[in-house]
Amino acid sequence: MAMEEKLVINELEQGRELAKRLISNLKHTSSVESSKIMISEILRIYQNAILMLSFKEDDKNILKRSREIEDKDSKTLSKKRKLSDKKTEEVKVFVGTGSIDDGYCWRKYGQKEIHGSSNPRGYFRCTHRFTKKCPAVKQVQRSDEDPSIFEVKYVGTHTCNNNSTSPKTTATSFSVSMMVEEGNRVGLTEQTEDIKPTKTEEVMISLEDLEYKKDIFKTYSFSNHETENVGGWKSNIFQENLSPATTSGSGMTSEIAIAVEDWGTVDSCFSSLANIIDLGQDLWS
């Protein structure tokens, strides 16, 4: 089975497990906030799975095209610039709500309006590009379909071995911040947009929730197998810095930003969840 397929299955399994927990949570606890977090994460997981499948096809096309160009160039010895070698390197797509910090230091070097897309694409290179000749580049674009989701494409791998942050999973406590805009729309703070949160709700998560939260967010480790920084993605969500550009972080207390488009539709999701999870009717009674 292909790696991508395993990842998709893993995503879906996590969504299923999370939904089970949610049902249990709804039955036994009155923690509305933690339920909201779970719903948000379930939705993100399924969005991830869908996008992973669609991007898988895109990656195939990129590789196919670059091979064709390579063949052509070797035959014609054209002096025209080849498509960047970076294109032939592994392209990784990360989709997530909240922080997209991956533990590396990035510097923004450009931003472009992309044809057919309502959101601009930001271009970032590794801070150590010149000092350590690190070729890693990433592109960050807010999803058109779901503005709460960032699509991050990685091109090239880090040779600097200089991830700036250590995993924060040892945190003993952290807070969850929900940026609530006027009109009940929940959004993210991100530098390339002019979203100004008008209200911040903070919820302190207890230690006993930590273990469960770590499970929730472990999906952030997907697809970043390029690096030895296995905890890199996992640590992402333990940082509040939503700027996709320069990332840094320290300290034991961090924040998570969670974006949910419309809590008004959450109730309607519950019936769908029943179809997703094979738990039987008794759970809902």
Next chain:
DNA sequence: TCAATTTGACCGCT
């Protein structure tokens, strides 16, 4: 003061 970000210009590809 210096590092990071912004943004218009430029370049190569299709």
Next chain:
DNA sequence: AGCGGTCAAATTGA
């Protein structure tokens, strides 16, 4: 010609 990606001067902010 139009598009995406990068450069680099100007600007910002710590």
